[in-house]
Amino acid sequence: MPARQGRLVRFWRRNGAGxxxxxxxxxxxxxxxxxxxxxxxxxxxxxxxxxxPPQWTGLDNIKYAxxxxxxxxxxxxxxxxxxxxxxPMRLAVALGLAMILDRSVRGVGFYRAAFYLPSLLGASVxxxxxxxxxxxxxxxxxxxxxxxxxxxxxxxxSHPDYxxxxxxxLNVWQFGSPMIIFLxxxxxxPEDLYEAASMDGASGWRQFRKITLPLLAPVIFFNLVLxxxxxxxxxxxxxxxxxxxxxxADSTLFYxxxxxxxxxxxxxxxxxxxxxxxxxxxxxxxxxxxxxxxKYWVYYEDESR
Amino acid sequence: MADLQLKKVVKRFxxxxxxxxxxxxxADGEFVVFVGPSGCGKSTLLRMIAGLEEISDGEILIxxxxxxxxxxAKRGLSMVFQSYALYPHMSVRKNLAFGLETMKVPKAQINExxxxxxxxxxxxxxxxxxPGQLSGGQxxxxxxGRAIVREPRIFLFDEPLSNLDAELRMQMRVEIxxxxxxxxxxxxxxxxxxxxxxxxxxxMVVLRKGVVEQVGSPLDLYNHPANMFVAGFIGxxxxxxxxxxxxxxxxxxxxxxxxxxRKVQTTFAEPPRPGxxxxxxxxxxxxxxxxxxxxxxxxxxQITEQLGGETYVYISLSDGSMITVEIKGQAGVKAGERLDLxxxxxxxxxxxxxxxxxHHG
Ligand SMILES: Nc1ncnc2c1ncn2[C@@H]1O[C@H](COP(=O)(O)OP(=O)(O)OP(=O)(O)O)[C@@H](O)[C@H]1O
Ligand SMILES: [Mg+2]
Numbered sequence: 001m002p003a004r005q006g007r008l009v010r011f012w013r014r015n016g017a018g019x020x021x022x023x024x025x026x027x028x029x030x031x032x033x034x035x036x037x038x039x040x041x042x043x044x045x046x047x048x049x050x051x052x053p054p055q056w057t058g059l060d061n062i063k064y065a066x067x068x069x070x071x072x073x074x075x076x077x078x079x080x081x082x083x084x085x086x087x088p089m090r091l092a093v094a095l096g097l098a099m100i101l102d103r104s105v106r107g108v109g110f111y112r113a114a115f116y117l118p119s120l121l122g123a124s125v126x127x128x129x130x131x132x133x134x135x136x137x138x139x140x141x142x143x144x145x146x147x148x149x150x151x152x153x154x155x156x157x158s159h160p161d162y163x164x165x166x167x168x169x170l171n172v173w174q175f176g177s178p179m180i181i182f183l184x185x186x187x188x189x190p191e192d193l194y195e196a197a198s199m200d201g202a203s204g205w206r207q208f209r210k211i212t213l214p215l216l217a218p219v220i221f222f223n224l225v226l227x228x229x230x231x232x233x234x235x236x237x238x239x240x241x242x243x244x245x246x247x248x249a250d251s252t253l254f255y256x257x258x259x260x261x262x263x264x265x266x267x268x269x270x271x272x273x274x275x276x277x278x279x280x281x282x283x284x285x286x287x288x289x290x291x292x293x294x295k296y297w298v299y300y301e302d303e304s305r
Numbered sequence: 306m307a308d309l310q311l312k313k314v315v316k317r318f319x320x321x322x323x324x325x326x327x328x329x330x331x332a333d334g335e336f337v338v339f340v341g342p343s344g345c346g347k348s349t350l351l352r353m354i355a356g357l358e359e360i361s362d363g364e365i366l367i368x369x370x371x372x373x374x375x376x377x378a379k380r381g382l383s384m385v386f387q388s389y390a391l392y393p394h395m396s397v398r399k400n401l402a403f404g405l406e407t408m409k410v411p412k413a414q415i416n417e418x419x420x421x422x423x424x425x426x427x428x429x430x431x432x433x434x435x436p437g438q439l440s441g442g443q444x445x446x447x448x449x450g451r452a453i454v455r456e457p458r459i460f461l462f463d464e465p466l467s468n469l470d471a472e473l474r475m476q477m478r479v480e481i482x483x484x485x486x487x488x489x490x491x492x493x494x495x496x497x498x499x500x501x502x503x504x505x506x507x508x509m510v511v512l513r514k515g516v517v518e519q520v521g522s523p524l525d526l527y528n529h530p531a532n533m534f535v536a537g538f539i540g541x542x543x544x545x546x547x548x549x550x551x552x553x554x555x556x557x558x559x560x561x562x563x564x565x566x567r568k569v570q571t572t573f574a575e576p577p578r579p580g581x582x583x584x585x586x587x588x589x590x591x592x593x594x595x596x597x598x599x600x601x602x603x604x605x606x607q608i609t610e611q612l613g614g615e616t617y618v619y620i621s622l623s624d625g626s627m628i629t630v631e632i633k634g635q636a637g638v639k640a641g642e643r644l645d646l647x648x649x650x651x652x653x654x655x656x657x658x659x660x661x662x663x664h665h666g
Contacts, residue, residue, distance in 0.1 A: 195355075195384075196451075201381075201407040
């Protein structure tokens with residue numbers, strides 16, 4: 001069909017260059033993101049050990065995950081604890097420091113950089129190794145504790161009751177990126193609103209609750225969603241600190257770690273694919289929940305409600 | 306409602322002193338306007354009274370009580386900001402109620418006070434809107450409403466009308482005036498618009514570079530300016546200034562010799578020094594047409610501005626300086642026309658070398 005071909009040619013002439021520029025991204029998206037995602041969706045319904053071709057098993061994987069997999073349930077509970085405690089604590093520390101930095105004038109640049117540094121380093125292997133040293137039996141924390149109180153602490157890192165909390169602490173310590181975003185958000189709140197509020201007799205706390213929090217809500221929301229997603233995906237720290245096994249006693253068996261073990265230690269690629277999809281659904285559900293509730297607590301300036 | 310005293314109040318920002326020891330007393334129920342050119346320290350002074358700026362030196366007393374270390378929240382004043390500073394996330398009702406809720410006023414009473422204020426300012430229908438949904442004039446009303454619900458001891462206004470168009474400004478000016486009479490409250494109003502100042506003030510405080518130049522009623526300042534700055538700042542169009550010197554002196558009688566124009570005779574309260582340089586100030590409306598042989602000044606009309614009710618004519622004198630003449634009604638003066646002028650009824654002021662007044666006409 002010459003007419004149709006003509007149209008194609010014309011389309012290519014007009015837009016071809018643009019698509020050529022897009023090509024690297026398109027290859028990346030289809031080859032490295034969408035392709036594998038779809039493949040893993042298929043693999044979720046198979047048994048696949050990398051040696052033999054995948055075998056279709058229908059809903060078996062799903063049934064197992066839902067009804068029989070105790071470890072899955074345990075790893076979910078570990079991850080939820082991590083998210084539910086770690087994220088709000090990280091955000092609270094980030095907001096608190098952002099408010100302090102916002103008020104002070106001198107040396108803000110330096111402190112901003114200093115506080116941001118852990119975030120740059122946080123997810124790295126080196127820091128996780130350092131964290132192990134810090135919270136080990138002979139670690140710095142215990143040394144300081146001993147000097148201060150004369151009490152010999154346990155090895156936090158290898159105690160099932162505390163190990164997860166050392167990871168939560170590591171997470172909180174990386175408050176840098178939400179802090180920077182909070183700082184930018186705080187700078188957006190006009191000073192005269194605080195002045196008006198203090199003329200209205202409002203104390204610092206009331207100003208925080210009635211002015212800062214509501215006006216910062218969009219930023220808090222943004223940080224909350226971002227940090228929640230990140231926390232659900234947490235892997236490196238747990239992998240290093242728990243020796244790749246979720247030690248001690250599975251107390252740090254994060255969901256992503258369990259997924260990794262299933263895939264690359266037990267070579268159950270099919271089941272691991274299903275786990276990945278379940279994580280995606282959970283994150284999606286949390287994000288949806290956040291967006292859905294946001295209309296009750298997030299005020300946007302340009303909104304007429 | 307309260308009175309206010311400033312004693313040698315100083316404000317420094319770092320090393321820079323911007324308020325240089327101001328003394329001022331404001332009586333209960335008075336409407337005082339701070340005027341002055343941009344950057345003279347009006348806002349700074351007001352914010353010090355409000356408690357939003359620290360007092361570097363001196364004292365501020367409200368009802369005889371030193372306020373220096375009392376926080377803004379505890380002074381019981383309210384302030385209307387130039388930017389309005391309405392809480393964008395709260396409805397108008399909440400904006401008005403915020404201060405009362407802070408004071409833990411019972412709900413029923415809050416509702417009553419809020420609807421009272423809304424009534425006075427005619428913003429009843431706006432109570433459930435957000436500030437973003439209001440026009441500039443409506444926001445202004447809400448800002449004033451927020452100030453009045455709390456029944457503050459003193460109202461502070463920092464150029465509250467400067468974001469409004471001319472018509473609304475006039476309307477709001479009238480309303481603020483009415484509000485003052487109705488509430489009988491002490492009000493301090495900052496503006497650099499002298500019409501606003503003249504029309505609202507019981508007393509005006511003219512500031513320049515952090516110093517009080519003169520305090521007085523609007524007409525007092527207009528008729529008896531203490532110096533060239535006040536004379537030039539108050540009145541529109543500006544007062545004309547003509548340089549000259551004192552000629553012959555005979556007791557309190559003296560002749561003034563202007564650089565441009567003829568001699569003027571006048572009687573001083575104290576005899577001036579012969580030869581002393583002076584500046585003669587005459588308002589545009591006090592210059593009148595005269596016969597050529599009786600004229601004090603003559604010059605060539607350059608520009609004519611017709612305002613309908615009056616006409617401003619800008620005239621260049623022989624030395625190139627410009628003066629302004631205000632003529633009642635619609636005068637058909639053409640550019641290039643020669644005008645001969647005299648001063649009506651000896652209505653002029655004489656200022657000495659230090660710019661302070663030495664004679665009022
Ligand atoms: N936070 C500050 N730090 C340093 N200098 C300041 C500060 N605030 C005001 N100033 C200075 O103090 C002087 C008085 O300022 P102020 O705002 O009181 O002027 P203003 O009379 O209100 O002027 P405008 O009519 O333009 O509002 C100005 O020279 C200004 O630069
Ligand atoms: Mg100002």
